[in-house]
Amino acid sequence: MTQSKIRIALIRGDGIGVDVSDAALAVAEAALGKTSGVRLSYNEILAGAGYFTETGRDIEPGGEEAAGKADAIFLGAIGLPAIRHPDGTEISPHLRLRDIYQLYAGIRPVRAYPNAPQRLADPRAQEIDLVILRESTEGLFYSAAVHGRSEIINNEEVRDVLRITRATTEKLHRFGFELARKRKARGNKGRLTCVDKANVFTSMAFFRRIYDEIADQYDDVETDYNYVDAQALDLIRRPWDFDVLVTENMFGDILSDLAGGLVGGMGMAACAEIGDETGLFQPAHGSAPDIMGQDKANPLAAILSVVLMLEYLADKTGQASLLDSASLIDAAINRGFADNRLRPVEFGGDMGTAAITSELLSLL
Numbered sequence: 001m002t003q004s005k006i007r008i009a010l011i012r013g014d015g016i017g018v019d020v021s022d023a024a025l026a027v028a029e030a031a032l033g034k035t036s037g038v039r040l041s042y043n044e045i046l047a048g049a050g051y052f053t054e055t056g057r058d059i060e061p062g063g064e065e066a067a068g069k070a071d072a073i074f075l076g077a078i079g080l081p082a083i084r085h086p087d088g089t090e091i092s093p094h095l096r097l098r099d100i101y102q103l104y105a106g107i108r109p110v111r112a113y114p115n116a117p118q119r120l121a122d123p124r125a126q127e128i129d130l131v132i133l134r135e136s137t138e139g140l141f142y143s144a145a146v147h148g149r150s151e152i153i154n155n156e157e158v159r160d161v162l163r164i165t166r167a168t169t170e171k172l173h174r175f176g177f178e179l180a181r182k183r184k185a186r187g188n189k190g191r192l193t194c195v196d197k198a199n200v201f202t203s204m205a206f207f208r209r210i211y212d213e214i215a216d217q218y219d220d221v222e223t224d225y226n227y228v229d230a231q232a233l234d235l236i237r238r239p240w241d242f243d244v245l246v247t248e249n250m251f252g253d254i255l256s257d258l259a260g261g262l263v264g265g266m267g268m269a270a271c272a273e274i275g276d277e278t279g280l281f282q283p284a285h286g287s288a289p290d291i292m293g294q295d296k297a298n299p300l301a302a303i304l305s306v307v308l309m310l311e312y313l314a315d316k317t318g319q320a321s322l323l324d325s326a327s328l329i330d331a332a333i334n335r336g337f338a339d340n341r342l343r344p345v346e347f348g349g350d351m352g353t354a355a356i357t358s359e360l361l362s363l364l
C-alpha cells in the first residue's frame with residue numbers, strides 16, 4: 001500500500017467545536033489506520049470568537065489562504081453569542097471562507113438510526129435516508145447582512161435580492177445528479193427532486209429550467225419536482241419517499257433544520273460545503289455554549305462530517321481506499337446504534353463526548 005499524506009486545514013474554533021473536532025479526527029485516524037495507507041497531516045488555523053477576544057482578529061493572519069491550500073478544511077464550530085462585533089453580528093470567518101472558495105454545494109444528509117429518537121410515529125420513519133443539497137453561495141443569502149447588499153430606503157423599506165445565476169445553478173444541478181447516481185449505485189433510489197417555487201418566481205422558474213437542461217444528460221437518474229411549501233408538508237407526511245433534494249439557499253436552510261429534527265437533533269447533523277477547488281466539512285450545529293466544557297456534546301455530527309470529507313477526498317485524490325475508511329465509520333455508527341452501544345446524552349442517554357468516541361473506536 002502506498003503511504004501518502006493528505007493535508008487538512010483544521011479550524012477547531014469555539015465551545016464544543018474543539019471537543020467534537022478532536023473526537024472526529026481520532027475516529028478518522030483509526031479508520032484510516034485499518035483500511036488504507038493514507039495519513040492525514042494537519043495545518044491548524046486559529047479562528048473564532050475566542051481568538052477574536054485575544055487578538056481582535058477573527059482568523060489568524062493568512063488563515064484564509066492557508067485554508068485554501070489544504071486538500072480539505074475541517075471545522076468544529078465558530079462563534080459565541082456573548083462575543084460580537086460592535087454592530088451586533090457574531091464572529092463568522094467561516095462565512096468568508098464559503099464566499100472566497102465559492103463552496104456552492106451544501107450537503108446535509110438526513111438519516112434515521114435505530115434506537116435514536118424518532119419524531120414521527122409511522123414505522124416507515126425508520127427508513128428515512130435522504131440528502132438535502134442546499135446551494136450555499138447565492139439565492140436569498142446573496143443579500144445576507146454580512147455582504148452589505150440590501151437596499152435600505154430611509155426607514156420605510158428594505159429590499160433583499162434573491163440571485164440565481166446560470167453558472168452556479170448548472171454546477172449545482174450537475175452535482176445533484178452525480179450524487180443521486182452515486183447513491184443509486186449504493187442501493188438508494190437514485191432520484192433528484194427539484195425543490196423550488198417555479199409557479200410564482202421567475203428566478204425559480206429559471207432554476208427549474210436549468211434543472212431540466214441538466215437532467216437530459218442523466219437518463220439513469222429519476223427526476224421529480226416539488227414546490228417548497230409542499231416539500232415541507234411532505235417531509236412530515238412521507239420523508240421516506242425522498243432521495244436527494246436540490247434547492248435554493250434559503251429554502252435549503254429551512255428544510256434542512258426541519259429534516260434534521262425528524263431524525264433526532266443537531267448532534268446528528270453533518271454538513272459538507274463543496275466548491276470547485278476545495279471543500280469545508282463541519283457539523284451543522286454551533287458551539288453550543290450551554291453545554292461546553294461538560295462532556296455532553298454528541299460528536300456524531302462531526303464524525304459524520306468526517307465521513308463526508310473522506311468520500312470527498314477519495315474523489316479528489318483518486319485514492320479509493322478512503323471510501324473504505326468512510327464506509328467503516330458509517331457501518332460502526334449504524335451498528336453502534338443498532339446494538340444500543342451508542343447512547344448520547346443528547347438523546348437522554350448516559351454517554352458524553354468521550355464515551356461515544358471511545359465506544360466508536362472499539363466498534364471500529
Ligand code: ATP
Pocket residue numbers: 016078079266267284285286287288289290291296297298299301346
Ligand atoms: P449557531 O447559530 O452557531 O448554529 P445556535 O446557537 O443556533 O448556533 P447550537 O450551538 O447548535 O445553536 O445549539 C443549539 C442547541 O442544540 C443547544 O441547546 C445545544 O446545546 C444543542 N446542541 C448543539 N450541538 C449539539 C451536540 N453536538 N450535542 C448535543 N447538543 C447539541
